Amino acid sequence: MHTDTDDEDAYSDASFGFDNASGIASSHTSHDVSMRSASPVPSVRSISSSFRAQAYTHEYGRGLNNYSEVYRLPADDEELFRLDTQHVMFTKLMGKYHPKMAEVMVDDVPGEPKAVLDLGCGSGMWIMDVAKDFPNCSAVAVDLVPMQSLDMPSNLRSEVDDINLGLEHFYGDFNVVHARLISTGIKDYEGLINHIAFVLRPGGLIDLMEYDFHVYDENHRRVQVDTSAVEGPWWARWMAFANVAARQRGGDVDAATHICSWVRNHPMFEDVQYREFWIPCSPWKKDFPLDISMCMRDDILAFLKSGRPLLLGSGVPEETVRQLEVNAEREQLRASQRHYVRLQCVWAQKKHDS
Template sequence: MVATISHDRYFRDDYADDELTGDEMGVREFSDTSRCSSPTWSIYSYESSVDHQRMLREIHGRVFNNTSEYYMLPADAPEHCRLDMQHEMLKKKMNGLFLRPDAVHRALAPKQTEVPSILDVGAGSGCWALDVGKLFPHADVVGIDLAPANLKSPPPPNCRFECDDVNLGLDQYHDGFDVVNARCVSSGIADYRAFLEDVSQVLRPGGVFQSIEAEFQLYDEHFRPVTARSEDDPEFSWTQKMSLASLSAMEARGPGIRAGPQIPKWLKDMEGTWEETGEKVLWIPIGPWGEESLGERSKYVAELMRQDVIRFTSSVRPLLLTAGYFEETIDLWTERVHDELKNLRRRLYIRWICSWGIKRRKSGDVFY
C-alpha cells in the first residue's frame, strides 16, 4: 500500500514580518545585464565552440535550444534571469527548496558506500542546482538541460551541468541519484508517464522525486477559473487570453504541457514503486492585490509572481509568432497584459501543482 499525503504541514504561509532580511522587504533587482556581461560557463558534456553553436539557434530575436522541438521557450540570459526570479519566488513560498525536506535530508545523509547525489532535470539557469549544491556540500549535484546555463560565477566544486534531452531516456543515470527535481519542464517532455518510469529507475531506494508545474488556466480571487472570452465581459482578463494562446501553441508541439495536474495520479498508479506519494497546491497571486491581508513575505512573493508573468510575455513572443499569430496581435496583447498587471485591474491567481514520491526501500533497508 502506498501512503498518500496531501497535508499542508510541509508549507508555512504565516510568515512573520521579522523573518525577512533587508533585501526581501522590496523586490530585488533581477538584472538581465548581470547575466549578459561576463557569463562563466560551468562543466558541460560538450567541449568546443562548434558544439555550442550546434546547441543553440536564434528565432525571432531570442536564443533557443537546437535539440528539441517540444520545448519552445528561450535559453538566453533574459529568460534565465526570469527563471532566477521564479526560483526566488517559489523558494520563499515553500520556505525552502523541497516539498518533503525531511525525506530529502534523510536520503542525502552521508553514506559510507556511495556519495549522495542530486539530479536537476531542466536545470535552466542553474539556480536550483546551485542552491542545493551549497546546502549539501557533501553531495554531487548534476543539472541537465537542453541548453547551457548562463552562470554568473563558477559553481561549487560539487555541482556540474550537462546538456541532454530526457526524452531520449535516462539509462546513463540508472540507480545513480537520491533526489530528482523536475520543475516547469512538462512542455518539453513528450511522454511524462514514461519520464516518471525513467525517474524511478534513476532513483536509489529511499530516494525522493519532486515535481512543480504551473497551470496556464488562471483563477480569480475566489479561486474560480477565469472563463470570460469577450473583451466586453467585466470578468475578462488579457493575461488569461495570452496564457491560453501560449498553452495552445505549446500543446501543438506536444501534449506534455498539460501533464501537471495528472502527475499525482500517475505517481499513485505506479504500484510497487513508491512507499509514499503526495501532492500540494500552491495558490500564488499575480501581484500584491490583497495587500491588506498579506504579510511582507507574501507581498514579496506576489510581486515576484507579477514580474515573472510580465517577463513571460516576452518569452512566449517567438512561440506565438511561430504559431502564426500576427505581430500586431501579440504587441496588443502584451501591452494590455502589462497594463492589467501593473495596475492590478484583475485579481488573479496562478495554481502551482506540486507532487512527490519516495521510492520504496529494499527489504531490510534502514535510514539512520
C-alpha cells in the first residue's frame, strides 16, 4: 500500500454543468430498457434483434458500441469473456469488495432500499455479484451496449447510455457507485467524479479503479517509450501507441494519476483511501501468485487483439499494428521482460452533511 503523491489538483464545480435539483436525464442517446429509477424492476433476459443491431457496429473484425466515438474497444463476446476472466483475477488479487461495502449496504433506512450503480459495467460480473450478495438492494448497470447475461438477478437492470452526457437523472439515488477501467471512454474524469458526488446519498461509497496506459519495470519505474519507433520492449511500445490513440479519441487516459487527488480535494467526500496494485505482466516474478500473473499475461494477450480497432482507427498502419502484436505476444509468452501493470484504486464516502 502506498501513499498518493500526485499534485493536489484544485476542485472546481464548473467541471461539468450540473443542477443539483435536476432529475432530468441529460443523455439524448440513453436507452433505458425499463424505467428511469433506482427501484428494482424485472431483469432484461433477452434483447430484440433490432435493438442489438442499433447498439453495435463492426470495425476491423470486431463488434464495437454504436453510440460513442470516444470508447473504441470491442463489446463483443470475445471481449466480454476477457472481462469475465479479468474480474476473477481482480477478485483474487484484491477481494470482491472494499471493507466499507458491507457497512454501507446495511438495510437500515425503512422504506429506502440500498442501491448500487456500476458505470461502464462491461460484462457485468461485478454488479451481478452485488445483486446476488445483497438481494434486497436495487442494482443498475450502465454501459454503451446492453448486458447479455441470461442469468441476471431480478433486482438488477441494464441501462444503455453514454455517461459522458451526464448523470443528473441519478442524483441522490445510490449508496454505492462503482467504476472500473473506464478512463479511455471518459472525456472529463474529474467532472465525472463531481457527478458521482451528487449521485451518492449521504454516507455513500465511491469505488474507482484505473490504470494509466503505461508499463513499469521491476523497480516500479515507468518504461520510457513512445511512438517514434517500432521496436522492443514490445508490450510497453504497444501501450504507448494505445495511449496516443485513446487520447486522440478524447479519452482521459491520465485519470489514474489524478483520481486520488480529485476525490480528496472534492468538498463532498471524506475518509479517502488509496491503494495501488503492481501485477506482473507475465509469470516472471517467483514470489507472486502464479495464477494471477498467468491470468494477467492472458488478459494482455487478449487485449492486444481488442486494441486493434483503436489503433487502426487512429491511423496506425496495419503492418505496424501487426508487428507490435506479434512481437508483444512473443515477448509475453516467453516472459522475457520484467514488467508490471499498475492499478490505482480510490475509495471514499460522501459526507453525511452534503
